Amino acid sequence: MDIVIPLFDDFEPLDAIGPYQxxxxxxxxxxxxxxxxxxxxxxxxxxxxxxxxxxxxxxVEGCDVLxxxxxxxxxxxxxxxxxxxxxxxxxxxxxxTASVCTGALLLGAAxxxxxxxxxxxxxxxxxxxxxxxxxxxxxxxRRGRIVTAAGVSAGIDMALHLAALLTDETTARxxxxxxxxxxxxxxxxxxxxxxSPVVRERIKDLR
Amino acid sequence: MDIVIPLFDDFEPLDAIGPYQxxxxxxxxxxxxxxxxxxxxxxxxxxxxxxxxxxxxxxVEGCDVLxxxxxxxxxxxxxxxxxxxxxxxxxxxxxxTASVCTGALLLGAAxxxxxxxxxxxxxxxxxxxxxxxxxxxxxxxRRGRIVTAAGVSAGIDMALHLAALLTDETTARxxxxxxxxxxxxxxxxxxxxxxSPVVRERIKDLR
Numbered sequence: 435m436d437i438v439i440p441l442f443d444d445f446e447p448l449d450a451i452g453p454y455q456x457x458x459x460x461x462x463x464x465x466x467x468x469x470x471x472x473x474x475x476x477x478x479x480x481x482x483x484x485x486x487x488x489x490x491x492x493x494v495e496g497c498d499v500l501x502x503x504x505x506x507x508x509x510x511x512x513x514x515x516x517x518x519x520x521x522x523x524x525x526x527x528x529x530x531t532a533s534v535c536t537g538a539l540l541l542g543a544a545x546x547x548x549x550x551x552x553x554x555x556x557x558x559x560x561x562x563x564x565x566x567x568x569x570x571x572x573x574x575x576r577r578g579r580i581v582t583a584a585g586v587s588a589g590i591d592m593a594l595h596l597a598a599l600l601t602d603e604t605t606a607r608x609x610x611x612x613x614x615x616x617x618x619x620x621x622x623x624x625x626x627x628x629x630s631p632v633v634r635e636r637i638k639d640l641r
Numbered sequence: 642m643d644i645v646i647p648l649f650d651d652f653e654p655l656d657a658i659g660p661y662q663x664x665x666x667x668x669x670x671x672x673x674x675x676x677x678x679x680x681x682x683x684x685x686x687x688x689x690x691x692x693x694x695x696x697x698x699x700x701v702e703g704c705d706v707l708x709x710x711x712x713x714x715x716x717x718x719x720x721x722x723x724x725x726x727x728x729x730x731x732x733x734x735x736x737x738t739a740s741v742c743t744g745a746l747l748l749g750a751a752x753x754x755x756x757x758x759x760x761x762x763x764x765x766x767x768x769x770x771x772x773x774x775x776x777x778x779x780x781x782x783r784r785g786r787i788v789t790a791a792g793v794s795a796g797i798d799m800a801l802h803l804a805a806l807l808t809d810e811t812t813a814r815x816x817x818x819x820x821x822x823x824x825x826x827x828x829x830x831x832x833x834x835x836x837s838p839v840v841r842e843r844i845k846d847l848r
Contacts, residue, residue, distance in 0.1 A: 448662035448820065451690075455655035455793065458687035459847040465689050475693065480665035482672050483658075484693040486682065535821075555821060573825040585821030586662065590794065594827050607830035608843035613655065614742075614762060614792030616831025617824040618780040620801050623814035624823025636815035640666040 435463040435600060438497040438524070440517075441487055442470035444479040444507030448586050449534040453501055456593035459609050460601060468494055470517060479505040480641070491520060496527030499596065503589070504535030504555060511540060518544040525579075530596060532581040534589035541580070542567055550577045555585030556626040571627075587624075590615065642670040642807060645704040645731070647724075648694055649677035651686040651714030655793050656741040660708055663800035666816050667808060675701055677724060686712040687848070698727060703734030706803065710796070711742030711762060718747060725751040732786075737803060739788040741796035748787070749774055757784045762792030763833040778834075794831075797822065 437457050439450055450467070458465045469476050469487040476485045502521070511517055521544040525531045533541050538554035541547050542565025551570040554562055559569040574592045575582050583592035594615070598606035610616075623629040644664050646657055657674070665672045676683050676694040683692045709728070718724055728751040732738045740748050745761035748754050749772025758777040761769055766776040781799045782789050790799035801822070805813035817823075830836040 446662075447658050447665070451654050451658040451662075454687070454689065455653075455658075458654075458689060461846050461848055463848070465687070467689060480661070480672070482661065482665060482674060486691040486693050573823070574827075584823075585819075587797065587820045587822040587824065591825055591827060598827070603828065604839055604843050605846070607828045607836065607840040608847055610826060610828055610830045611833070611836045611840055612792075612844055612847055613794045614831055615794040615824075615826055616780070616791075616829075616835065617794065617822075617826065618798055619817060619822055619824065620781075620798060620805070621810070621814045621817055622823075623817045624821055626818070628823065629814065629818045632811055633814040633818055636811050637819055639668050639812070640815055640819055641668055641670070 435460065436497040437463055437465045437499040437501060438494050439465060439467050439501045439503065440470050440491045441467050441476045441485060442507045442511060443477050444505050445476070445503050446505035446535060446586055447478045447480060447483055449503035449505060449537065449589055452587060452590040453534065453593035455613060456590060456597060456609055459612060460597055461605065463600070470511065479507060491517070494524060496524060498529050500524050500528050500531045502533045502537035502540050504533070504537040508536045508539050512543045521546065528579065530579050530581055530599065532592060532596065534583045534592065535585045538562060538582045546580060550580060551575055552582040553584045554582065642667065643704040644670055644672045644706040644708060645701050646672060646674050646708045646710065647677050647698045648674050648683045648692060649714045649718060650684050651712050652683070652710050653712035653742060653793055654685045654687060654690055656710035656712060656744065656796055659794060659797040660741065660800035662820060663797060663804060663816050666819055667804055668812065670807070677718065686714060698724070701731060703731060705736050706807070707731050707735050707738045709740045709744035709747050711740070711744040715743045715746050719750045728753065735786065737786055737788055737806065739799060739803065741790045741799065742792045745769060745789045753787060757787060758782055759789040760791045761789065
């Protein structure tokens with residue numbers, strides 16, 4: 435089982451690493467990162483991570499799961515015809531094509547979400563409509579072979595859904611147990627609807 | 642605010658990247674990865690990630706937060722006197738010294754958990770006692786300046802606690818909103834107590 439995650443400069447780290455953590459332990463699966471861009475190095479959007487990613491995305495002709503993370507770097511790629519062509523071509527070979535966060539905008543720009551329900555980071559919800567998708571405010575939205583997750587941490591939940599689809603529910607539950615994914619957030623501000631006006635405002639002060 | 646995360650070969654990726662995602666957006670904070678070992682490259686325990694980490698841990702003389710991830714690689718370091726000396730020395734300078742998963746064993750081996758309540762990955766609970774710590778089956782355990790988290794994904798919850806301690810609750814909630822951390826796991830098998838015998842058994846088949 436070949437799972438491919440393209441990485442580009444200014445990707446959001448947990449978008450990619452959350453699903454990697456979950457799917458990387460799947461029996462019979464290999465998760466491969468491939469670089470979008472010329473170099474073998476990719477830097478994340480926070481600025482502390484530098485990954486050595488020698489494989490380029492164009493080397494991949496097909497895979498079982500294509501999983502596209504998000505982050506600020508997506509905005510520079512929305513008109514990258516070579517990448518969008520590749521997304522369409524590889525999507526033609528997959529069992530599942532998935533996105534986390536603003537990775538959905540790349541699937542949208544490639545024309546893969548036209549007429550579909552999909553989700554993305556709350557801050558990018560309005561942008562999905564430009565691609566013919568109907569924003570659906572759920573954590574994970576699956577329509578056939580296309581699975582989209584909400585922002586950043588939602589990729590963890592999505593990956594558990596995918597793990598069950600790719601193997602079986604017992605294996606997916608074992609992966610959840612291995613990662614001790616029994617979340618107890620100390621606060622309840624993880625969605626736009628739940629966050630107070632003062633919390634929403636504070637977003638502007640984050641790094 | 643200087644937050645330091647030492648990385649070593651065979652670290653568990655989400656142990657490090659979960660807290661990095663949360664603390665990396667903290668206003669006024671910088672999260673730095675430092676390599677344990679001679680090389681500037683660190684490989685994770687799943688085998689798909691290779692990080693370029695040019696700074697070595699020995700270059701750090703102090704920091705505000707020292708956060709030690711876990712993973713299989715910890716076992717090779719439990720008798721590494723230079724690293725354990727460094728952990729003790731840097732702990733003397735921190736506001737908080739923290740661990741995720743089996744990172745607690747490294748804090749324990751350095752003598753920092755003697756006589757304390759602490760937590761770790763469920764599979765390593767028995768090993769904590771050798772270091773004089775009392776395993777406490779909670780998601781996040783704080784005793785003064787020492788904060789330990791349970792396995793892998795628990796570092797995300799811990800980092801939100803730390804974010805509130807380092808800044809304020811509104812900022813921590815804004816970070817939660819930014820990461821859309823409103824978890825909806827599709828299953829409820831994230832702790833040993835909640836997992837069925839067949840799920841516990843399936844752990845052996847994971848990669």
